[in-house]
Amino acid sequence: MAFYIPYIAVVALILIGLYAVVFKRNLIKIVIGITFIECGVNLFLITLGYRENSTAPIYTSSPGGIMSLPVPQALTLTSIVIGVAVLALMLSLVVHIYRHYKTLDARKIIGGDEE
Amino acid sequence: MSGMSKIVKTMTGVAFPFVMIYGLYIIVHGHLTPGGGFQGGAVVASACAMILVAFGSVWIMKKIKESQLSILESIGAISFVVFAFLGLITLFDNNGIFFKNVFANSHYIFGQSVSYGSSAANINTAGTLPLMNIAVGLKVIAAIFLIVLVMASATNKIREGEAE
Amino acid sequence: MNEILDWIIHHSPALIVAVPLLGAFLTILIGKIGPRIRNVFVIIITAITSFFVLLLANYVFTNGIKTYVFGGSSTSIESSYAIRILFEIDGLNAFIAIIAAILPIVAIIYSWAFMKEHTGLDKYYTLILLMTAGMLGMILTGDLFNFFVFLEITSIASAALIAFYLHKANSVQAAFKYIVISAIGALFLLFAIALFYGQYNALNMAVIANNISFTFIDKIALVVLIAALAMKAGIVPMHMWLPDAYGRAPASVTVVLIGTTLASLYGLFRVIFTIYGNHLFTVDSSQIALVLGVLIIILAVVTIVIGVFMALKQNDFKRMIAFAAIAEIGYMFLAVGAALSTYTFEGSSATISASGQMALKGGVFHIFNDALDVGLLFLVAGAVYYAAKETSLNKLGGLARNMKYTTIFFLIGLAAVSGLPPMNGFASKLIIYQSTFQINPLLAIVAILCSILLLATFVKVFYSVFLGPKLPKFSGVKEVPKSMLIAMGIIACIIIFIGLFPNVFVENIVTPAANALQNATSYIGGVL
Amino acid sequence: MFEWFEPLIKTLTTDSGFWNPIVWGIVFIITFLVVYIIRGMGKKEYKKNTGQTQVFLSGNPEYEKEKMHVPGANVYWGFTEALKWLYKKFDKMHTGNISDYVLWFVIIMGIFLVIMVVI
Numbered sequence: 001m002a003f004y005i006p007y008i009a010v011v012a013l014i015l016i017g018l019y020a021v022v023f024k025r026n027l028i029k030i031v032i033g034i035t036f037i038e039c040g041v042n043l044f045l046i047t048l049g050y051r052e053n054s055t056a057p058i059y060t061s062s063p064g065g066i067m068s069l070p071v072p073q074a075l076t077l078t079s080i081v082i083g084v085a086v087l088a089l090m091l092s093l094v095v096h097i098y099r100h101y102k103t104l105d106a107r108k109i110i111g112g113d114e115e
Numbered sequence: 116m117s118g119m120s121k122i123v124k125t126m127t128g129v130a131f132p133f134v135m136i137y138g139l140y141i142i143v144h145g146h147l148t149p150g151g152g153f154q155g156g157a158v159v160a161s162a163c164a165m166i167l168v169a170f171g172s173v174w175i176m177k178k179i180k181e182s183q184l185s186i187l188e189s190i191g192a193i194s195f196v197v198f199a200f201l202g203l204i205t206l207f208d209n210n211g212i213f214f215k216n217v218f219a220n221s222h223y224i225f226g227q228s229v230s231y232g233s234s235a236a237n238i239n240t241a242g243t244l245p246l247m248n249i250a251v252g253l254k255v256i257a258a259i260f261l262i263v264l265v266m267a268s269a270t271n272k273i274r275e276g277e278a279e
Numbered sequence: 280m281n282e283i284l285d286w287i288i289h290h291s292p293a294l295i296v297a298v299p300l301l302g303a304f305l306t307i308l309i310g311k312i313g314p315r316i317r318n319v320f321v322i323i324i325t326a327i328t329s330f331f332v333l334l335l336a337n338y339v340f341t342n343g344i345k346t347y348v349f350g351g352s353s354t355s356i357e358s359s360y361a362i363r364i365l366f367e368i369d370g371l372n373a374f375i376a377i378i379a380a381i382l383p384i385v386a387i388i389y390s391w392a393f394m395k396e397h398t399g400l401d402k403y404y405t406l407i408l409l410m411t412a413g414m415l416g417m418i419l420t421g422d423l424f425n426f427f428v429f430l431e432i433t434s435i436a437s438a439a440l441i442a443f444y445l446h447k448a449n450s451v452q453a454a455f456k457y458i459v460i461s462a463i464g465a466l467f468l469l470f471a472i473a474l475f476y477g478q479y480n481a482l483n484m485a486v487i488a489n490n491i492s493f494t495f496i497d498k499i500a501l502v503v504l505i506a507a508l509a510m511k512a513g514i515v516p517m518h519m520w521l522p523d524a525y526g527r528a529p530a531s532v533t534v535v536l537i538g539t540t541l542a543s544l545y546g547l548f549r550v551i552f553t554i555y556g557n558h559l560f561t562v563d564s565s566q567i568a569l570v571l572g573v574l575i576i577i578l579a580v581v582t583i584v585i586g587v588f589m590a591l592k593q594n595d596f597k598r599m600i601a602f603a604a605i606a607e608i609g610y611m612f613l614a615v616g617a618a619l620s621t622y623t624f625e626g627s628s629a630t631i632s633a634s635g636q637m638a639l640k641g642g643v644f645h646i647f648n649d650a651l652d653v654g655l656l657f658l659v660a661g662a663v664y665y666a667a668k669e670t671s672l673n674k675l676g677g678l679a680r681n682m683k684y685t686t687i688f689f690l691i692g693l694a695a696v697s698g699l700p701p702m703n704g705f706a707s708k709l710i711i712y713q714s715t716f717q718i719n720p721l722l723a724i725v726a727i728l729c730s731i732l733l734l735a736t737f738v739k740v741f742y743s744v745f746l747g748p749k750l751p752k753f754s755g756v757k758e759v760p761k762s763m764l765i766a767m768g769i770i771a772c773i774i775i776f777i778g779l780f781p782n783v784f785v786e787n788i789v790t791p792a793a794n795a796l797q798n799a800t801s802y803i804g805g806v807l
Numbered sequence: 808m809f810e811w812f813e814p815l816i817k818t819l820t821t822d823s824g825f826w827n828p829i830v831w832g833i834v835f836i837i838t839f840l841v842v843y844i845i846r847g848m849g850k851k852e853y854k855k856n857t858g859q860t861q862v863f864l865s866g867n868p869e870y871e872k873e874k875m876h877v878p879g880a881n882v883y884w885g886f887t888e889a890l891k892w893l894y895k896k897f898d899k900m901h902t903g904n905i906s907d908y909v910l911w912f913v914i915i916m917g918i919f920l921v922i923m924v925v926i
Contacts, residue, residue, distance in 0.1 A: 014470070018909070018913060021463065021906065022906050022913065023906065025906075027905075030905065031459075034459065034462050034463060038462075041466050041469050041470050041473065044473050045476075048477040069480070072476070075473075077153065081153055082431045085431075085435055086431070086435060086458065086462050088266075089439060090458050090462070091266070092262075092265070093438075093442060093454055095266070096445060097448075097451050097452055100448035101452075106904055106905050106906055110902065110904055111452055111453065111523055185307060186307065189304040189305070189308060192303075192304040193305060196304070197301070199297065200297065200301070203290060211290075212290075212349070212350060213290060213293035213294075213297065213347075214349040455905070456905050456908065459905055459908075459909070460908060460909070460912075463909060498923045499920065499923075501923065502919040502920045502923050506912060506916040506919060509915075516900065516915065517908070517912050517915060519901055519903070519907070519911070520908060523903075566926070570922065570926055574919065574922065585897065588893065589897060591887070594880045633822050634822060634823075637821055641821075672879025672880070673878035673879050675879075676876040700826075701831055705826075706828075709824070710821050713822070713824050714821065714822070717822075717823065739879060740879070742877075743876075743877070743878060743879035747877070748875050751872055751873070752873075778828060779829070779832075780828070781826065783814050783815055783817070785819055
């Protein structure tokens with residue numbers, strides 16, 4: 001059972017993130033929701049990389065037994081780096097939206113015809 | 116953003132070199148210990164962000180310009196791609212491959228072979244990898260510091276706009 | 280000379296991505312010297328990239344699949360150790376890469392004059408080159424995680440470019456919506472990739488395709504992949520970001536955005552036909568293929584109908600073309616869905632019926648035509664905006680008197696996008712109509728009716744923008760500068776060439792792409 | 808000598824039809840010539856610099872240029888008016904709210920998931 005707890009956390013994080021994106025009106029909260037989804041996916045990747053009783057894949061003095069491939073960690077790291085860039089871009093766009101609309105309510109930021 | 120109290124400024128001055136050195140250590144030892152260009156770069160950039168918070172964006176904008184940081188950033192990115200291109204260096208023969216580690220075991224820079232068995236880590240190994248780590252580190256330092264700096268100065272501008 | 284050419288072809292998969300990447304970061308440094316040198320430099324970089332793409336495409340169309348492994352010398356991988364980054368190019372990749380190579384060069388020539396008045400152009404060109412690199416990387420890669428990374432590079436660069444007119448509230452909100460949609464789509468893509476990795480310990484598309492056994496988890500992954508990539512490709516009802524983004528971005532950026540949308544569509548085709556293809560079409564599961572095909576057909580019909588009807592109603596030039604672009608994407612999707620629904624199982628492997636194969640050809644052919652037609656129309660819209668500083672159809676009028684060449688280019692684009700002979704759009708739509716008529720006549724009827732409505736839509740634009748009396752407020756409007764005319768001219772020439780000689784194009788380029796789409800086994804064999 | 812030209816003029820065959828722009832172009836040009844000849848047979852009654860060149864609106868005075876031009880929103884007014892019930896639904900769908908965009912994505916994913924699981 002304990003083995004499944006990370007997966008439950010993954011599903012919970014993704015659902016919480018989706019809930020925030022779909023039902024929250026504040027743009028900052030929507031951004032936070034996306035970060036939640038990202039955390040869930042990253043946690044999922046990390047969880048997949050776990051092998052019981054395995055060692056780090058340093059070949060020169062291996063004690064033997066199974067090694068766990070460090071690929072998921074590399075993937076997660078890449079995903080985090082991309083996440084930082086996306087987060088920075090989203091927040092700076094939110095700053096600009098606030099400058100134009102003087103509000104962060106998603107229902108009021110709907111575009112429309114050019115003035 | 117204006118600066119904070121004198122206590123904060125002093126303590127930032129004390130802590131800054133240690134954080135900086137730690138970050139640079141992570142960058143340079145990326146091929147030996149956990150870490151690498153991004154992680155170390157993020158640590159160094161957080162040191163810079165600490166300075167930003169303590170001394171204020173107005174003070175720091177006098178010392179350093181956005182264009183300088185963006186040049187630094189593109190130099191980091193260019194050198195990364197150039198190191199990747201170095202793999203093609205064996206011209207006109209199909210042994211060269213993009214991203215090939217040409218410096219490994221070559222006895223040039225970072226070119227020593229790793230000795231077999233458990234031993235103390237030798238920093239002078241792994242060929243192109245440490246060089247790429249340094250390039251990535253440079254880019255990450257410049258980029259994250261630039262993001263934080265621009266956002267800090269943007270909030271400054273918004274506040275000024277509201278005051279008008 | 281031949282040696283150099285061989286060397287370039289051998290390394291071209293890497294160079295195609297690396298050259299624009301290097302150029303992107305060099306642009307910032309070169310921009311310090313002067314704007315003219317920077318513009319020439321960017322044009323040279325994109326021209327070199329396009330040249331490499333053409334060389335590679337030529338090689339692939341004559342010699343078959345080409346693989347390139349980064350940092351390693353052997354081109355194949357053992358199935359147990361499949362973690363190296365690998366580019367694999369078959370007919371389909373090469374076909375889409377040609378489109379992705381044409382669009383940026385046109386956009387950059389166009390923006391020489393179009394963007395002249397703006398500041399921050401160093402970053403503009405950097406981002407366009409990054410977008411090009413990301414787009415080509417998405418198309419050429421044979422690795423799923425790599426696909427995700429390039430998708431994110433493309434999304435970030437394009438979101439920043441959509442917000443280029445920072446002083447306009449609409450551009451900023453469109454960019455925000457685009458980045459939110461891209462981030463969510465890409466994260467679900469990553470989730471699906473993680474599902475694959477957890478099951479098969481592989482990230483390589485060919486290895487996954489070889490091992491796939493269509494378990495319950497694979498079904499979830501398929502659903503997530505289809506939904507995420509369809510959203511990125513602008514399929515109704517997940518299309519709402521597209522008119523926002525296309526309509527508010529500068530016209531030169533929109534042209535490259537079309538390429539990124541098509542790259543996502545390519546990803547969708549790759550997932551359905553290659554990753555799942557091996558299982559779906561070699562094991563007796565034609566029922567799944569049928570259901571998948573019917574689902575895709577439903578989405579496609581909805582896409583065409585809603586795209587066309589919404590386009591008819593719009594009063595903003597660029598937004599209208601954006602909805603028309605959605606309808607055009609629906610046509611490709613319709614053809615592919617129709618082909619998918621005709622899989623029949625015989626003996627050990629499933630085969631697609633003759634009309635299904637024709638539909639596939641039409642769909643693939645239409646990808647190329649759509650990119651060119653819609654791209655040309657967006658460039659015309661940009662030219663009108665440049666000359667009259669206005670995009671609203673209610674305020675424009677009588678521009679044909681002052682802008683002769685732009686009007687001619689618009690007429691070419693109009694004829695092509697609504698499928699009038701002898702433009703390229705007619706050839707591909709004819710194939711789609713005829714093949715879907717044999718699969719189900721209703722589909723063909725819907726397709727033809729919507730095509731007529733598309734013509735009506737653009738006749739409205741033609742009337743309200745270019746015809747009518749000479750309005751006094753536009754009396755000072757002049758023809759746009761040469762660089763913009765050259766950019767429109769390049770696309771118009773390709774459109775007319777394909778329109779006049781469709782068979783050359785279909786035989787030499789489209790057929791290998793359509794065959795590659797059906798042949799998952801050879802894609803797998805290229806690596807293992 | 809003209810071998811290079813041969814593949815260019817080949818007919819595009821679909822499995823139930825064919826399409827050759829060259830043939831179409833020839834037919835088009837011939838039709839154009841015939842129409843042009845017939846047009847040339849007409850009378851030349853048009854005279855420059857007379858009342859014939861002025862705008863004639865049943866004897867009413869000519870409006871300003873701005874009012875003479877029908878703006879884009881009024882083209883196909885009848886069509887959009889007749890299909891108002893449909894357009895109302897479409898407008899309800901295109902709210903422009905980012906949350907709704909994501910909601911559609913979730914809905915489509917859910918429908919696909921249900922269908923795939925049932926099979």
